[in-house]
Amino acid sequence: MMGGRTSALAAGLCGALLVGYCIYFDKKRRSDPDFKNRLRERRRKQKAANERSGMAKLPDLKDAEAVQKFFLEEIQLGEELLAQGDYEKGVDHLTNAIAVCGKPQQQTLPPPVFQMLLTKLPSIRQRIVSLSEDDIE
Incomplete structure (x- = not known):
């Protein structure tokens, strides 16, 4: 009986x-005038680093469902960017999708966009291979 009382x-x-x-750190956070500025700055740096990497977070290549979800998201984002006229970023996303899929086919893309896609494909594949090897280690 004594053990239950002690653990309680x-x-x-x-x-x-x-x-x-929690109360201590909340008070410390609220009393700091530069807290919001530092938080915004940190988020801006993280966003810039993610954009510089140019590579979306890769799914686990062994998980077919995650790969399919990643593929569809990248295709959708790439098509939206192409429709807006941002060919460079659109091709980047399409290249990410095709690199994960591994079967590039020209079906609906205009020839110049498809050529851009084919030129970027080897470098994206190399990045995927290197990122996969980093995950293994």
Whole structure:
């Protein structure tokens, strides 16, 4: 009976410490005038780093459902960008999709866009291979 009471007391103490910790850091966050600016700056840097990488987060290539979802999202985004006239980014997304799929076929793309896609495909495939090898290690 004593063990249950001790564990309940320990759980209550841990809960109280957690609430105190949250209150302390919330007060510290609210009192800091530059908190929002630093947070915005950090988010902007992360977004810029993601855009610079030019490569969307790759799915697990062994998971067929994740690969299919990634493929469809990249195709949709690529088509939207092509429709807006942003051929460079549109081709990047289409190349990502085709590199994961591995079967490039010209069906609906205009010839210049398809040529851009074919020229970018080897470099994207190389990046996918290197990223896959990094995941294994």
